Amino acid sequence: MFCKNCGKQIDENAVVCPHCGVAISSALADSGSFGWAVLGFFLPLVGLILYLVWRNTKPQSAKKAGIGALVGFVVNIVLSIVFSSAITAFMATQL
Numbered sequence: 757m758f759c760k761n762c763g764k765q766i767d768e769n770a771v772v773c774p775h776c777g778v779a780i781s782s783a784l785a786d787s788g789s790f791g792w793a794v795l796g797f798f799l800p801l802v803g804l805i806l807y808l809v810w811r812n813t814k815p816q817s818a819k820k821a822g823i824g825a826l827v828g829f830v831v832n833i834v835l836s837i838v839f840s841s842a843i844t845a846f847m848a849t850q851l
């Protein structure tokens with residue numbers, strides 16, 4: 757087969773083009789869409805799994821999913837701290 761990026765002939769099983777370094781098998785599928793970041797944000801566990809599965813074959817999409825998952829995790833932690841603090845403060849006023 758031929759590299760989609762540089763057009764040189766490469767091995768059928770090549771994952772990365774030895775001539776230009778572009779990922780081969782998923783070059784078209786690796787859109788790096790912002791949608792993966794959104795998915796990772798709302799479903800951090802799914803984003804983390806996608807990141808681990810895609811990091812070698814779809815680096816752009818994996819990066820987006822990973823960042824989304826990371827932000828999702830942080831926001832979840834911050835919200836739960838704020839929420840538990842608010843509950844504690846509310847309980848204190850009731851005593």
Ligand SMILES: [Zn+2]
Nearest residue numbers: 759762773776
């Ligand atoms: Zn190439």
